[in-house]
Amino acid sequence: xxxxxxxxxxxxxxxxxxxxxxxxxxxxxxxxxxxxxxxxxxxxxxxxxxxxxxxxxxxxxxxxxxxxxxxxxxxxxxxxxxxxxxxxxxxxxxxxxxxxxxxxxxxxxxxxxxxxxxxxxxxxxxxxxxxxxxxxxxxxxxxxxxxxxxxxxxxxxxxxxxxxxxxxxxxxxxxxxxxxxxxxxxxxxxxxxxxxxxxxxxxxxxxxxxxxxxxxxxxxxxxxxxxxxxxxxxxxxxxxxxxxxxxxxxxxxxxxxxxxxxxxxxxxxxxxxxxxxxxxxxxxxxxxxxxxxxxxxxxxxxxxxxxxxxxxxxxxxxxxxxxxxxxxxxxxxxxxxxxxxxxxxxxxxxxxxxxxxxxxxxxxxxxxx
Numbered sequence: 039x040x041x042x043x044x045x046x047x048x049x050x051x052x053x054x055x056x057x058x059x060x061x062x063x064x065x066x067x068x069x070x071x072x073x074x075x076x077x078x079x080x081x082x083x084x085x086x087x088x089x090x091x092x093x094x095x096x097x098x099x100x101x102x103x104x105x106x107x108x109x110x111x112x113x114x115x116x117x118x119x120x121x122x123x124x125x126x127x128x129x130x131x132x133x134x135x136x137x138x139x140x141x142x143x144x145x146x147x148x149x150x151x152x153x154x155x156x157x158x159x160x161x162x163x164x165x166x167x168x169x170x171x172x173x174x175x176x177x178x179x180x181x182x183x184x185x186x187x188x189x190x191x192x193x194x195x196x197x198x199x200x201x202x203x204x205x206x207x208x209x210x211x212x213x214x215x216x217x218x219x220x221x222x223x224x225x226x227x228x229x230x231x232x233x234x235x236x237x238x239x240x241x242x243x244x245x246x247x248x249x250x251x252x253x254x255x256x257x258x259x260x261x262x263x264x265x266x267x268x269x270x271x272x273x274x275x276x277x278x279x280x281x282x283x284x285x286x287x288x289x290x291x292x293x294x295x296x297x298x299x300x301x302x303x304x305x306x307x308x309x310x311x312x313x314x315x316x317x318x319x320x321x322x323x324x325x326x327x328x329x330x331x332x333x334x335x336x337x338x339x340x341x342x343x344x345x346x347x348x349x350x351x352x353x354x355x356x357x358x359x360x361x362x363x364x365x366x367x368x369x370x371x372x373x374x375x376x377x378x379x380x381x382x383x384x385x386x387x388x389x390x391x392x393x394x395x396x397x398x399x400x401x402x403x404x405x406x407x
Contacts, residue, residue, distance in 0.1 A: 040145065040196055043138035043166070044085075044098040044116075045158065046107060047150035048126060050077040050173045076375065077173040081107045081149040083186035083377075084171045088193055089113035097141050099134045102126065117141075128157050135161040145169060145230065147193060152208040155179045156224050159206045167201055167228045169193070169236075172373065177337050180204035181229045183236055184402065185373045185380075192230055199230035251360045252276050254393040256283035259324070259358065268297045268318045270311060270346070272325035272339045276358050280324065293341045311346045321350040326358050327370055332402075334387075336373030344376035352382045357389045357399075364391055369400040 088094060089111035096113055098104030100121040108116045119141050120134040131150075135158045138146060145167050148158055151174010158168060159181075170182035171189045181204045183189035192199060206224045229236055256279040263269060271277050273291045281288035281296070288294050292305035295314055303310050315321045323342060327334045334357055335342060347355070357370070370387065372380045386398045 039093055039095050041095050041097055041141075041143045042088075042193060043141070043143035043146040044096055044104045044108065045131060045134050045138070045146070045148040045150075045154075046077060046081050046099075046103050047131060047148070047154040047173070048077055048102040050150035050154055077149055078102065078107055080171055080173040080186050080375070082111065084147075084149070084183075084189040084193075085111045085113075087190045091194065094193070097138055097143055099130075103130065103134065128153070131157045132161050138162075139166060145193065145196060147171065147189070149173050151175055151177050152179050152206075155181050155206050155227075156208045159225050159227050163225065164228055167230055168204075168206075169230055172336070175338065175340060178207045178331075180236070181206060181227050184371050185377075187377065188236075192232055192236070195232055196230055199232050201228045202231040202236070203227075204229040204236070248360050248362060249279075251362075251392055252279035253283070255358050255360070255390055256280045258390065258393045259356075260284060263296075264320065264322075265298055267320040267322055268295065268302075268315060270295055270306075270315075270321065270323045270342060270350070272323070272342060274326040276326040276360060276363075277324055280358070291338070293339060306341060308341045308343050308346065311341060311343075312349075315346065315349045318349075320354075322354040322356060323347065323350050324356045324358060327363065327367055332367045332370045334370050334372060336371075336375070344374040344379050347374060347379060352379075352384075355383075355387070357387055359389050359391055361391050364389060364397065364399060367399075369402045371402050 096116040098116050100118050105118050120137045122130045139162050147169050149171040168181045171186050172182045203226045206227050259280045260283050271294050278288045278290050286301045289305040295303040325334050372383050383401050386400050388396050389399045390396045
């Protein structure tokens with residue numbers, strides 16, 4: 039029987055939909071902006087197929103840090119080795135990790151983002167394999183499954199998985215909110231891997247030809263953008279080139295809204311996107327995949343929620359990327375938090391990669407659909 043340690047960070051990812059670009063130290067600000075916790079929902083999606091597996095024994099924390107979700111999923115008597123009170127903190131995460139390590143586990147499964155991964159790794163290091171259920175805003179580390187469902191499959195198939203060295207990374211959130219991406223490597227964890235189920239760490243591409251190609255993509259997009267249509271434009275340097283070509287200034291790491299050559303909103307949160315799209319008949323979304331990871335939705339752009347995507351329709355999702363980024367990105371991934379919507383993207387999508395140039399790119403569907 040495999041002993042699975044479980045830690046849930048209940049407030050992970052709260053800053054995403056409200057445009058905070060992270061939750062570390064900003065839980066109250068996220069709540070003030072109307073953010074709703076979703077980490078527990080992500081944990082439920084992963085644990086529902088696992089809780090009654092007789093080959094697994096869960097060792098966890100009290101309440102919202104693990105016990106509650108396990109019991110809801112049907113695991114009647116999980117082993118609780120850490121109890122906390124009030125709202126959980128980074129200190130609770132670290133102490134729970136210490137207790138789980140001492141209790142002897144085969145895998146530490148956690149639900150959170152890069153900050154949670156960093157806190158846990160600071161305690162357990164390479165002494166026990168780590169696997170993350172993705173629930174944060176950024177998730178640049180390589181220890182996360184590509185979706186909650188993939189995390190469940192990895193735990194179920196632990197006997198056949200191989201262990202891979204995976205980077206534990208995090209960004210400076212203050213610099214990130216100011217529009218600067220500064221990443222730091224905190225260490226190399228061990229992560230169970232089955233092909234296609236674990237993401238790689240983010241890569242940033244800076245080659246001389248890249249800027250030229252971004253300009254060509256921007257020129258083409260300017261030519262095909264329709265009058266009267268409302269465009270939601272995601273984060274990244276490729277999308278920033280499109281806004282710049284229109285003579286506007288983009289939020290590099292945020293989501294902006296354009297219509298008829300006018301900037302309607304900068305650094306928009308989910309509420310703003312829902313308000314602006316409420317009475318629009320033609321909504322389109324321009325996004326670019328995270329380098330190497332391949333996520334087009336669900337990492338760093340949670341403002342573009344499942345509800346926003348449904349308003350636009352999957353046929354109105356426009357993906358842009360340079361050829362070099364596509365070459366280094368084996369397949370694209372979608373993790374909106376709505377599995378039915380994710381499946382609507384199908385097996386592939388067209389990606390604009392130059393002036394009047396495009397290629398179809400495979401979309402990974404973990405369940406084979």
